Amino acid sequence: MNDSNSPIDVFHSRFYFAYFALIALPVSLFTGSAVALFLISLDAVTETRWENPWLLYLLPLAGIGIWWLYHQFGKNSAGGNNLIIDEIHEPGGGVPLRMTPLVLLTTLVTHLFGGSAGREGTAVQMGGSLASRIGRWMKLDEEDTRVVLMMGIAGGFGAVFGTPIAGAVFALEVLAIGNNKLRDFKALLPCLLAAYLSDQVCRLWGATHTHYAIHFSEAFNWQLLGITIVAGAAFGFAGRLFSWAMHALKNMSGKIFVKTPWLTPFVGGCIVIALVFIAGTEDYIGLGVIAQHPAGISIVNAFKEGGVDQFSWLWKLVFTVVTLGMGFKGGEVTPLFFIGATLGNTIALYTGAPVDLLAALGFIAVFAGATNTPIACTLMGIELFGADNVVYFGVACLMAYFCSGHAGIYSSQRIHHPKFGRWK
Structure with missing residues (x-):
């Protein structure tokens, strides 16, 4: 070559x-x-x-x-x-x-x-x-x-x-x-x-993917756009909280268990077990796309009215931060989908917006905020949910991107151009 x-x-x-x-x-x-x-x-x-x-x-x-x-x-x-x-x-x-x-x-x-x-x-x-x-x-x-x-x-x-x-x-x-x-x-x-x-x-090879359906499909609505802007900001702050908590826990546990690093995942596992008892459910462990029981808390059920609890997003955030921040392996994105979809469900509850649409917006926008990839996440929304609501997808992802700060889940991600003005 x-x-x-x-x-x-x-x-x-x-x-x-x-x-x-x-x-x-x-x-x-x-x-x-x-x-x-x-x-x-x-x-x-x-x-x-x-x-x-x-x-x-x-x-x-x-x-x-x-x-x-x-x-x-x-x-x-x-x-x-x-x-x-x-x-x-x-x-x-x-x-x-x-x-x-x-x-x-x-x-x-x-x-x-x-x-x-x-x-x-x-x-x-x-x-x-x-x-x-x-x-x-x-x-x-x-x-x-x-x-x-x-x-x-x-x-x-x-x-x-x-x-x-x-x-x-x-x-x-x-x-x-x-x-x-x-x-x-x-x-x-x-x-x-x-x-x-x-x-x-x-x-x-026979591997399958979960299909998500949004039934909402109406003409453009200014009120819904306003809700999307506010929700997008909330999704961005959720992504920022996730990233900050993940890095903070990794740094803290590394300092505490510097001489006995194997204790980090051991203690992390104990904390997860304790969290299961505190939450009173196992719905926040594992992948979370579907629940063991039909009425359980999951990403799929977040698209239904009353399908999740108001603080499901926070529970999943804590469970995942402890798991990955203390040495276990796996990805962050599906938990981010869970956090976003359940947070969207909660926002819809208080705003009267369509539950399935807000769950979809949270699904992609929290991910956009935590990874600083709004374009990819907007395209993901189109591929997963269809193009009917692309305006809302784009607005939510961009708002999450701008509200999530410059830190993300990937510490090696560089800054070529700051999001706002000058960045130091």
Whole structure:
């Protein structure tokens, strides 16, 4: 690749998209297959936990096991999503292939024993590590490796949620706040191709995605737009609270247990068990897309009037911050969906706005605020809920973005352009 006269370099320069289309095939095949394995396994461990509620009491020991695995074999793969983002910004040691089996196994363990976590982080890490290995096999240079890593992010995200367009944009937008670098946007088409193909491969393996329905579809309403603006601000503050609490707990627990780090997940597991007793329900552990019982608190039921409690969003926030902030593995995004959808349900209760629409707005907007990716989240809203309410989707995501501050769940995310005026 360094020889400017080599045939592959000539092909690369003249047929850029065809070049990355060929690379997208193995990236998508491996990423889509890994995500399908993950989703199918996640359903299986969730069913197992539902059938064996006593597994929750082993969560502290499971936490020690997760710590041991990363202590023995993890090395730099413990950096997770932030390692992938850092490698895209400044290619260096690469993303290790061991990240894939480690994050897959430990996320399944977290869910099996009752941790509150998601799946996006796992899918993105698998996609990034597999794409990095493919780049090494092909001996790509640094610039092409950056693109391939972004393709891995897009493939993992697009396949795990069934939203390839949002996945492609997310892979670019998540790198930096105000990202407008042309060298990143030239990766958009390769990322879109990787996300689409990964999603198709995932579906071919039989993995399924939850379908959400919004029945609200009316002409534009100024009053509803005003509610959307206020709700978007609330969603942004919720995303900001989640990010702040997550980073604060990680820092605090790291200082407290600096000499005995294995105690961090052990104590975290104990706290989760205590929270279950305090909340009086197990609906806030696990993934939270659907509940064990039809009337339970879940993302799906947040789209129904009276389907959740008024403080369900806060309970899920606390459960997830403790789980992920104290060493367990999994993603943050599905819990953010839960927090947003239930908070939207509560706002609808007090404003009289349509419950399903406000739940959908919260679903995407809290995520937009916590990750600073309003465009990707707006597109996700269209892919998941249809385009009828796209104006409300965009307004809610932008308000959440502007109200969430410059910090997000990804500490490696950089600031290219501040949200408001000057930023120090």
